[in-house]
Amino acid sequence: MANHLELIQELQQLDKVPSLERLRAAQKRRTQQLKRWAVYEKEMQNRKRKADKKGRNANNLHQAESKRHVSFAASVALLEASARNDPDEVRYLLKNNVSPDLCNEDGLTALHQCCIDNYEEMVKILLDRGASVNAQDNELWTPLHAAATCGHAGLVKVLIAHGADLLAVNSDGNMPYDLCEDDPTLDIIETAMANRGITQEMINETRASTEMRMMADVQDQLRQGEEVNQQDSQGATLLHIAAASGYVQAAELLLEGGARMDLRDSDGWQPLHAAACWGQMHVAELLVSHGASLNAKTFLDETPIDLCEDEEFRAILLDLKHKHDIIMKSQLKHKTSLLLTPAGVTAATTKSIYLPTFMYFSFRSERKDRQVEASYTKLNLCTVPITFITFNLIFSNVQKSSSMKGAVGTVQIVLVLLPSV
Numbered sequence: 001m002a003n004h005l006e007l008i009q010e011l012q013q014l015d016k017v018p019s020l021e022r023l024r025a026a027q028k029r030r031t032q033q034l035k036r037w038a039v040y041e042k043e044m045q046n047r048k049r050k051a052d053k054k055g056r057n058a059n060n061l062h063q064a065e066s067k068r069h070v071s072f073a074a075s076v077a078l079l080e081a082s083a084r085n086d087p088d089e090v091r092y093l094l095k096n097n098v099s100p101d102l103c104n105e106d107g108l109t110a111l112h113q114c115c116i117d118n119y120e121e122m123v124k125i126l127l128d129r130g131a132s133v134n135a136q137d138n139e140l141w142t143p144l145h146a147a148a149t150c151g152h153a154g155l156v157k158v159l160i161a162h163g164a165d166l167l168a169v170n171s172d173g174n175m176p177y178d179l180c181e182d183d184p185t186l187d188i189i190e191t192a193m194a195n196r197g198i199t200q201e202m203i204n205e206t207r208a209s210t211e212m213r214m215m216a217d218v219q220d221q222l223r224q225g226e227e228v229n230q231q232d233s234q235g236a237t238l239l240h241i242a243a244a245s246g247y248v249q250a251a252e253l254l255l256e257g258g259a260r261m262d263l264r265d266s267d268g269w270q271p272l273h274a275a276a277c278w279g280q281m282h283v284a285e286l287l288v289s290h291g292a293s294l295n296a297k298t299f300l301d302e303t304p305i306d307l308c309e310d311e312e313f314r315a316i317l318l319d320l321k322h323k324h325d326i327i328m329k330s331q332l333k334h335k336t337s338l339l340l341t342p343a344g345v346t347a348a349t350t351k352s353i354y355l356p357t358f359m360y361f362s363f364r365s366e367r368k369d370r371q372v373e374a375s376y377t378k379l380n381l382c383t384v385p386i387t388f389i390t391f392n393l394i395f396s397n398v399q400k401s402s403s404m405k406g407a408v409g410t411v412q413i414v415l416v417l418l419p420s421v
Contacts, residue, residue, distance in 0.1 A: 074102060077089075077098070078090065078093050078094075078098055078110050079103075079104055079108070079113060082110035082119070082122055082126075083113055085122060087121055087122060087125055090110070090122060090125055090126070091125060094126075094129045100126050100130055100131035101131055103135070103137070106137055106138050107137030107139075109131065109135045109137075110122075110126055110131065111126045111143045112137060112141070112143050115143040115146040115147040115150070115152065115155050115159070116150060118152045118154075118155060120154055120158065123143075123155055123158055124158065127158070127162050133162045133163055133164050136168075139170055139171045139172075140168075140169065140170040140171045141170045142164065142168045142176070143159055143164070144156065144164040144165070144168065144176045145179060147159060147176075148177065148180050148185055148189065149179035151182045151185050152185075153182075153185045153188055156176075156185055156188050156189060160188070160192045164176075166189060166192060166193050166196065166198060167202070167206045169207060173207060173210075173245060173246060175203070175206075176189055177189040177190060210245070211245070211249060214247060215247075215249060215253055218238065218254060221257075222253075222257045228257050229259060229260050231263065234265055234266045235264060235265035235267075236265045237263050238250075238259065239251060239255075239259040239261065239263075239271045240263075240265060240269070240274050242254060243271035243283050244277075244280065245280070246275075246280035246282065246283055248282045248286060251271075251287070255290055261287055261290065261292045264298075267298055267300075268297070268299035269298055270304075271287060271292070272284060272288070272292040272304045273298060273304050273307055275287060275304070276304035276305065276307045276308040276317065277304075277307040277308070281313050281316065284304070284313075285320070294320060294321040295321075304317060305317050305321065
């Protein structure tokens, strides 16, 4: 076969000859091409006959010559076969020592996927081959969580029969029965819970166990003098986690230990944004009472109120924001100190009186009633002829009592300055 350079040289020569000679040269070249193609075809037929004798087809011959092939990870193959509802392929993979608990990057196992898709036969195959009935994905969902939230009552029965954990708590703090949206599935789980002797006390203890472990870890950190404001790869702090999970006691412990409320994660979220987004009302109130800003914005210009989807919770946050705005205006207007001395008054003997120093506003989840609790302290005031002084006592960031949430507000107080005796 002529190479490229030869063809170029031939083309230059043909430009100098008459048209008839160029045509004959082209015919000659075409004849040579056809002869070479015939030789190639004969050679390929001979190769095919040899391959057939060895029990291989032409495609296998091509693969053997190139020595190239595509292979997939065992986890991909198993999950793909499960998603296709291919029992034979799944049996083949499991028979060849592929683990039934292999998962994808989200932590989903084949059993999770089959529970989502309602493939009952596949679920039984996987369980019979040793798949973990309580496998957890990256958000701590078990197969029972998946089957319950999808309303697959038949699968729920199968999983329970294989010992599924009825009290498994996912990262949102939900157990499988919390996620049931239809009565038949809920009845199955509640009946199983009753048969296992599960009580409300056990449910409450299980829900609180994660927070208790977190508190124990935080206490260890504080005792060892470690930093509680460390951020993970996503910028989240322990306070972000407590806020998103609704861990009020853990959040209180972190705040007492110096946790900052203004640190942002990779999306620009502060802990209050997380509490608002996931509907953690009590944690949000706690953070606001400690000075967290309801006006703080994420990198997408979202405030905590913008991220709140629950209407009742949103109304409470709006109410808190309204009170906070009033306080800010009051602080700008009244820059005087708590105790004022009228012009022309001279120091004299002192008289002791009692005044409330802290006022607590409580917003209960059932209603918006406000309760006031006062503690008293002894103040010494200069005694002067009876004088009335009116001022606004501004208070904020108060300590939360065991029965009510701390908040912020203003109280107008009239001081009566008594004459000395």
